[in-house]
Amino acid sequence: xxxxxxxxxEGGFVATARFLDCVHCGLCQTACPTYLELGTEQDSxxxxxxLMRALxxxxxxxxxxxxxxxxxxxxxxxxxxxxxxxxxxGTLIEAARPWIEAHHRRPFHVRLRRRLTVAVxxxxxxxxxxxxxxxxxxxIGVLGLARRTAGVRSLLAMLPDPLAARAAPAPExxxxxxxxxxxxxxxxxxxxxxxxxxVRSTIAVLTANGCRVLVPPAGGxxxxxxLHAGDRARALAQARRTIAAFEAATPPGSTPxxxxxxAGCGALMKEYGxxxxxxxxxxARAATLASRVRDATEILSELPLRAPTAGxxxxxIAYHDACHLAHGQGIRQAPRRLLAGLPGVTVVSMDDxxxxxxxxxxxxxxxxxxxxxxxxxxxAAIRASGAEVVATANSGCALQLQAALRAAGSPVxxxxxxxxxxxxxxxx
Numbered sequence: 345x346x347x348x349x350x351x352x353x354e355g356g357f358v359a360t361a362r363f364l365d366c367v368h369c370g371l372c373q374t375a376c377p378t379y380l381e382l383g384t385e386q387d388s389x390x391x392x393x394x395l396m397r398a399l400x401x402x403x404x405x406x407x408x409x410x411x412x413x414x415x416x417x418x419x420x421x422x423x424x425x426x427x428x429x430x431x432x433x434g435t436l437i438e439a440a441r442p443w444i445e446a447h448h449r450r451p452f453h454v455r456l457r458r459r460l461t462v463a464v465x466x467x468x469x470x471x472x473x474x475x476x477x478x479x480x481x482x483x484i485g486v487l488g489l490a491r492r493t494a495g496v497r498s499l500l501a502m503l504p505d506p507l508a509a510r511a512a513p514a515p516e517x518x519x520x521x522x523x524x525x526x527x528x529x530x531x532x533x534x535x536x537x538x539x540x541x542x543v544r545s546t547i548a549v550l551t552a553n554g555c556r557v558l559v560p561p562a563g564g565x566x567x568x569x570x571l572h573a574g575d576r577a578r579a580l581a582q583a584r585r586t587i588a589a590f591e592a593a594t595p596p597g598s599t600p601x602x603x604x605x606x607a608g609c610g611a612l613m614k615e616y617g618x619x620x621x622x623x624x625x626x627x628a629r630a631a632t633l634a635s636r637v638r639d640a641t642e643i644l645s646e647l648p649l650r651a652p653t654a655g656x657x658x659x660x661i662a663y664h665d666a667c668h669l670a671h672g673q674g675i676r677q678a679p680r681r682l683l684a685g686l687p688g689v690t691v692v693s694m695d696d697x698x699x700x701x702x703x704x705x706x707x708x709x710x711x712x713x714x715x716x717x718x719x720x721x722x723x724a725a726i727r728a729s730g731a732e733v734v735a736t737a738n739s740g741c742a743l744q745l746q747a748a749l750r751a752a753g754s755p756v757x758x759x760x761x762x763x764x765x766x767x768x769x770x771x772x
């Protein structure tokens with residue numbers, strides 16, 4: 345677009361022309377979760393674009409009220425799907441957030457919570473240390489009791505149940521007769537610590553279909569969580585380490601796809617080229633790596649799959665779209681086709697399948713009240729659908745939905761699609 349050729353004004357965060365791409369038609373409003381909840385213009389994409397432009401041009405003070413409206417944005421990018429003008433809202437809000445952190449001083453307790461949340465979630469050894477006593481409590485049954493009695497407002501309610509052992513996959517995993525593609529797998533920061541079973545399921549499903557899976561030993565954090573929190577410097581440093589790790593793990597003379605099973609990570613990694621566009625030392629490397637990134641459901645849909653013979657735990661399964669998979673990457677049908685391929689499964693529809701559940705990276709920690717309102721809509725939609733199981737392709741969504749269903753007294757389980765597929769292959 346023409347906006348990308350325009351310079352960023354001195355002291356600003358984005359080229360002015362990017363704001364002008366918005367024609368203020370309002371079609372984005374029904375796709376915006378916070379607008380649907382609050383009904384206020386300032387909490388719609390169109391309204392937030394007005395706010396961001398006014399902040400950049402100095403027509404509005406960078407005060408707590410203006411920042412609050414931008415903080416309430418989930419960054420789900422549902423508005424991008426709805427927009428007829430192709431406004432890249434995600435680029436705008438993620439450029440604004442570091443600028444806000446540099447120009448607005450939050451209360452001390454808020455700054456501390458934001459920094460600790462990002463530091464813990466993106467530093468695997470720190471997260472591992474904090475989870476160690478919780479894993480012990482889980483093994484003796486105390487954590488499960490606390491989780492059930494704490495209610496949806498507690499962070500305990502959002503921990504996986506059970507709290508599985510961390511995943512430490514070998515650097516190379518191959519099927520007995522690996523005749524398919526060689527792929528590299530991003531294990532990441534949060535996934536191996538909180539969602540070890542899903543990491544193992546990803547490897548199991550890929551190897552069951554003949555893939556040779558390589559795991560860079562220093563893959564680490566991709567930078568998505570830090571960028572969403574407005575810590576651009578941390579995000580860039582993490583992205584550089586990720587790029588270097590995958591370059592080092594790539595066999596000479598080949599460019600195997602990079603498989604990601606966390607939607608937010610995949611969405612950012614596919615945009616590494618844009619992230620480093622102004623950095624001559626990294627731009628080409630970032631763009632090359634970005635071109636290789638595939639979501640796990642995307643790569644599986646491209647492979648000649650071995651048909652699983654075991655069925656799913658229920659016949660009626662609803663699918664919830666992860667925002668950064670559906671809106672950030674445009675992947676909607678591949679997960680549904682994989683789910684429908686399980687023997688005996690009927691994929692049932694539900695209202696607002698692609699509306700954000702309120703997880704949104706660490707949004708449910710930083711904005712818990714709005715996150716509860718959003719997931720409440722999802723619980724109502726799940727119940728109305730008659731689904732016996734809810735599937736999703738993002739673990740953060742699974743936690744958010746499962747905690748809310750448990751608090752509402754619903755027995756419906758939420759499963760990552762790759763876990764369902766792994767079960768079907770393991771028992772087939």
